[in-house]
Amino acid sequence: MRSRCNVFAYMAQLNPSPTFPVLLDQHSQVAHAFGVMDIPTTYLIDKQGLIVRQAVGGRDYDSPAIRQTIEALMR
Template identity: 90%
Template sequence: MLSWLGGAGLLAVGAARAARAADPAQDHALAVVEPPRPAPAFSLQDINGKTHRLADYRGKVVLVNFWATWCPPCRQEMPSIERLYLAMKGRPFEVLALDQGETLNNVFAYMGQLNPSPTFPVLLDQHSEAAHAFGVMGIPTTYLVDKNGMIVRQAVGGRDYDSPAIRQVIEALMR
């Protein structure tokens, strides 16, 4: 019975996401986190072996995206995250994409298939420890962390991250 309810819940979430995806106004929504809460610390390696700590980005607005290669909405939003990242290059902004539970080989192979391949850091959260610390319930889930390390916005489900509405939110946070 419990597994049936879990499956029904997943179907309901999927239907709600599909309905939201059909409404373009929702694609730009980043929910306000009120009150803002401290972003959990993490230290993870990227696909090139470099270690990234969230604390190293204090003073910048950071888009923290939890995703996986097998997740269709994650794959769909990746190009918009890259466009946003390139548009904000040289500004106090960073993107950290945390892959959930996959091997380096799987993630590296997927990155090689993308054209263009993302230039932002892609980190490996192989045991989903950072995801658990953030309270991620499904992917994609994205958080905006302000310059003081506080989570101020969040989104569950795919988004168009280089939309004017989302850029405006990020611009305001960088001031």
């Protein structure tokens, strides 16, 4: 329960705050299912639910290339 409180306390400090769901994988079940080895790991999922991009490590999600990729997936 303590890690859950830590996550939400950290998220409350972010500006802007996340507009997407944050997964709390306390027993690493999802991490194992997706093969996550490092944090952060980001997946871009298309409208059919398929993983089309995976990024390990931090990224600048405001970069033109990444924004273009995300916007294309949203169409």
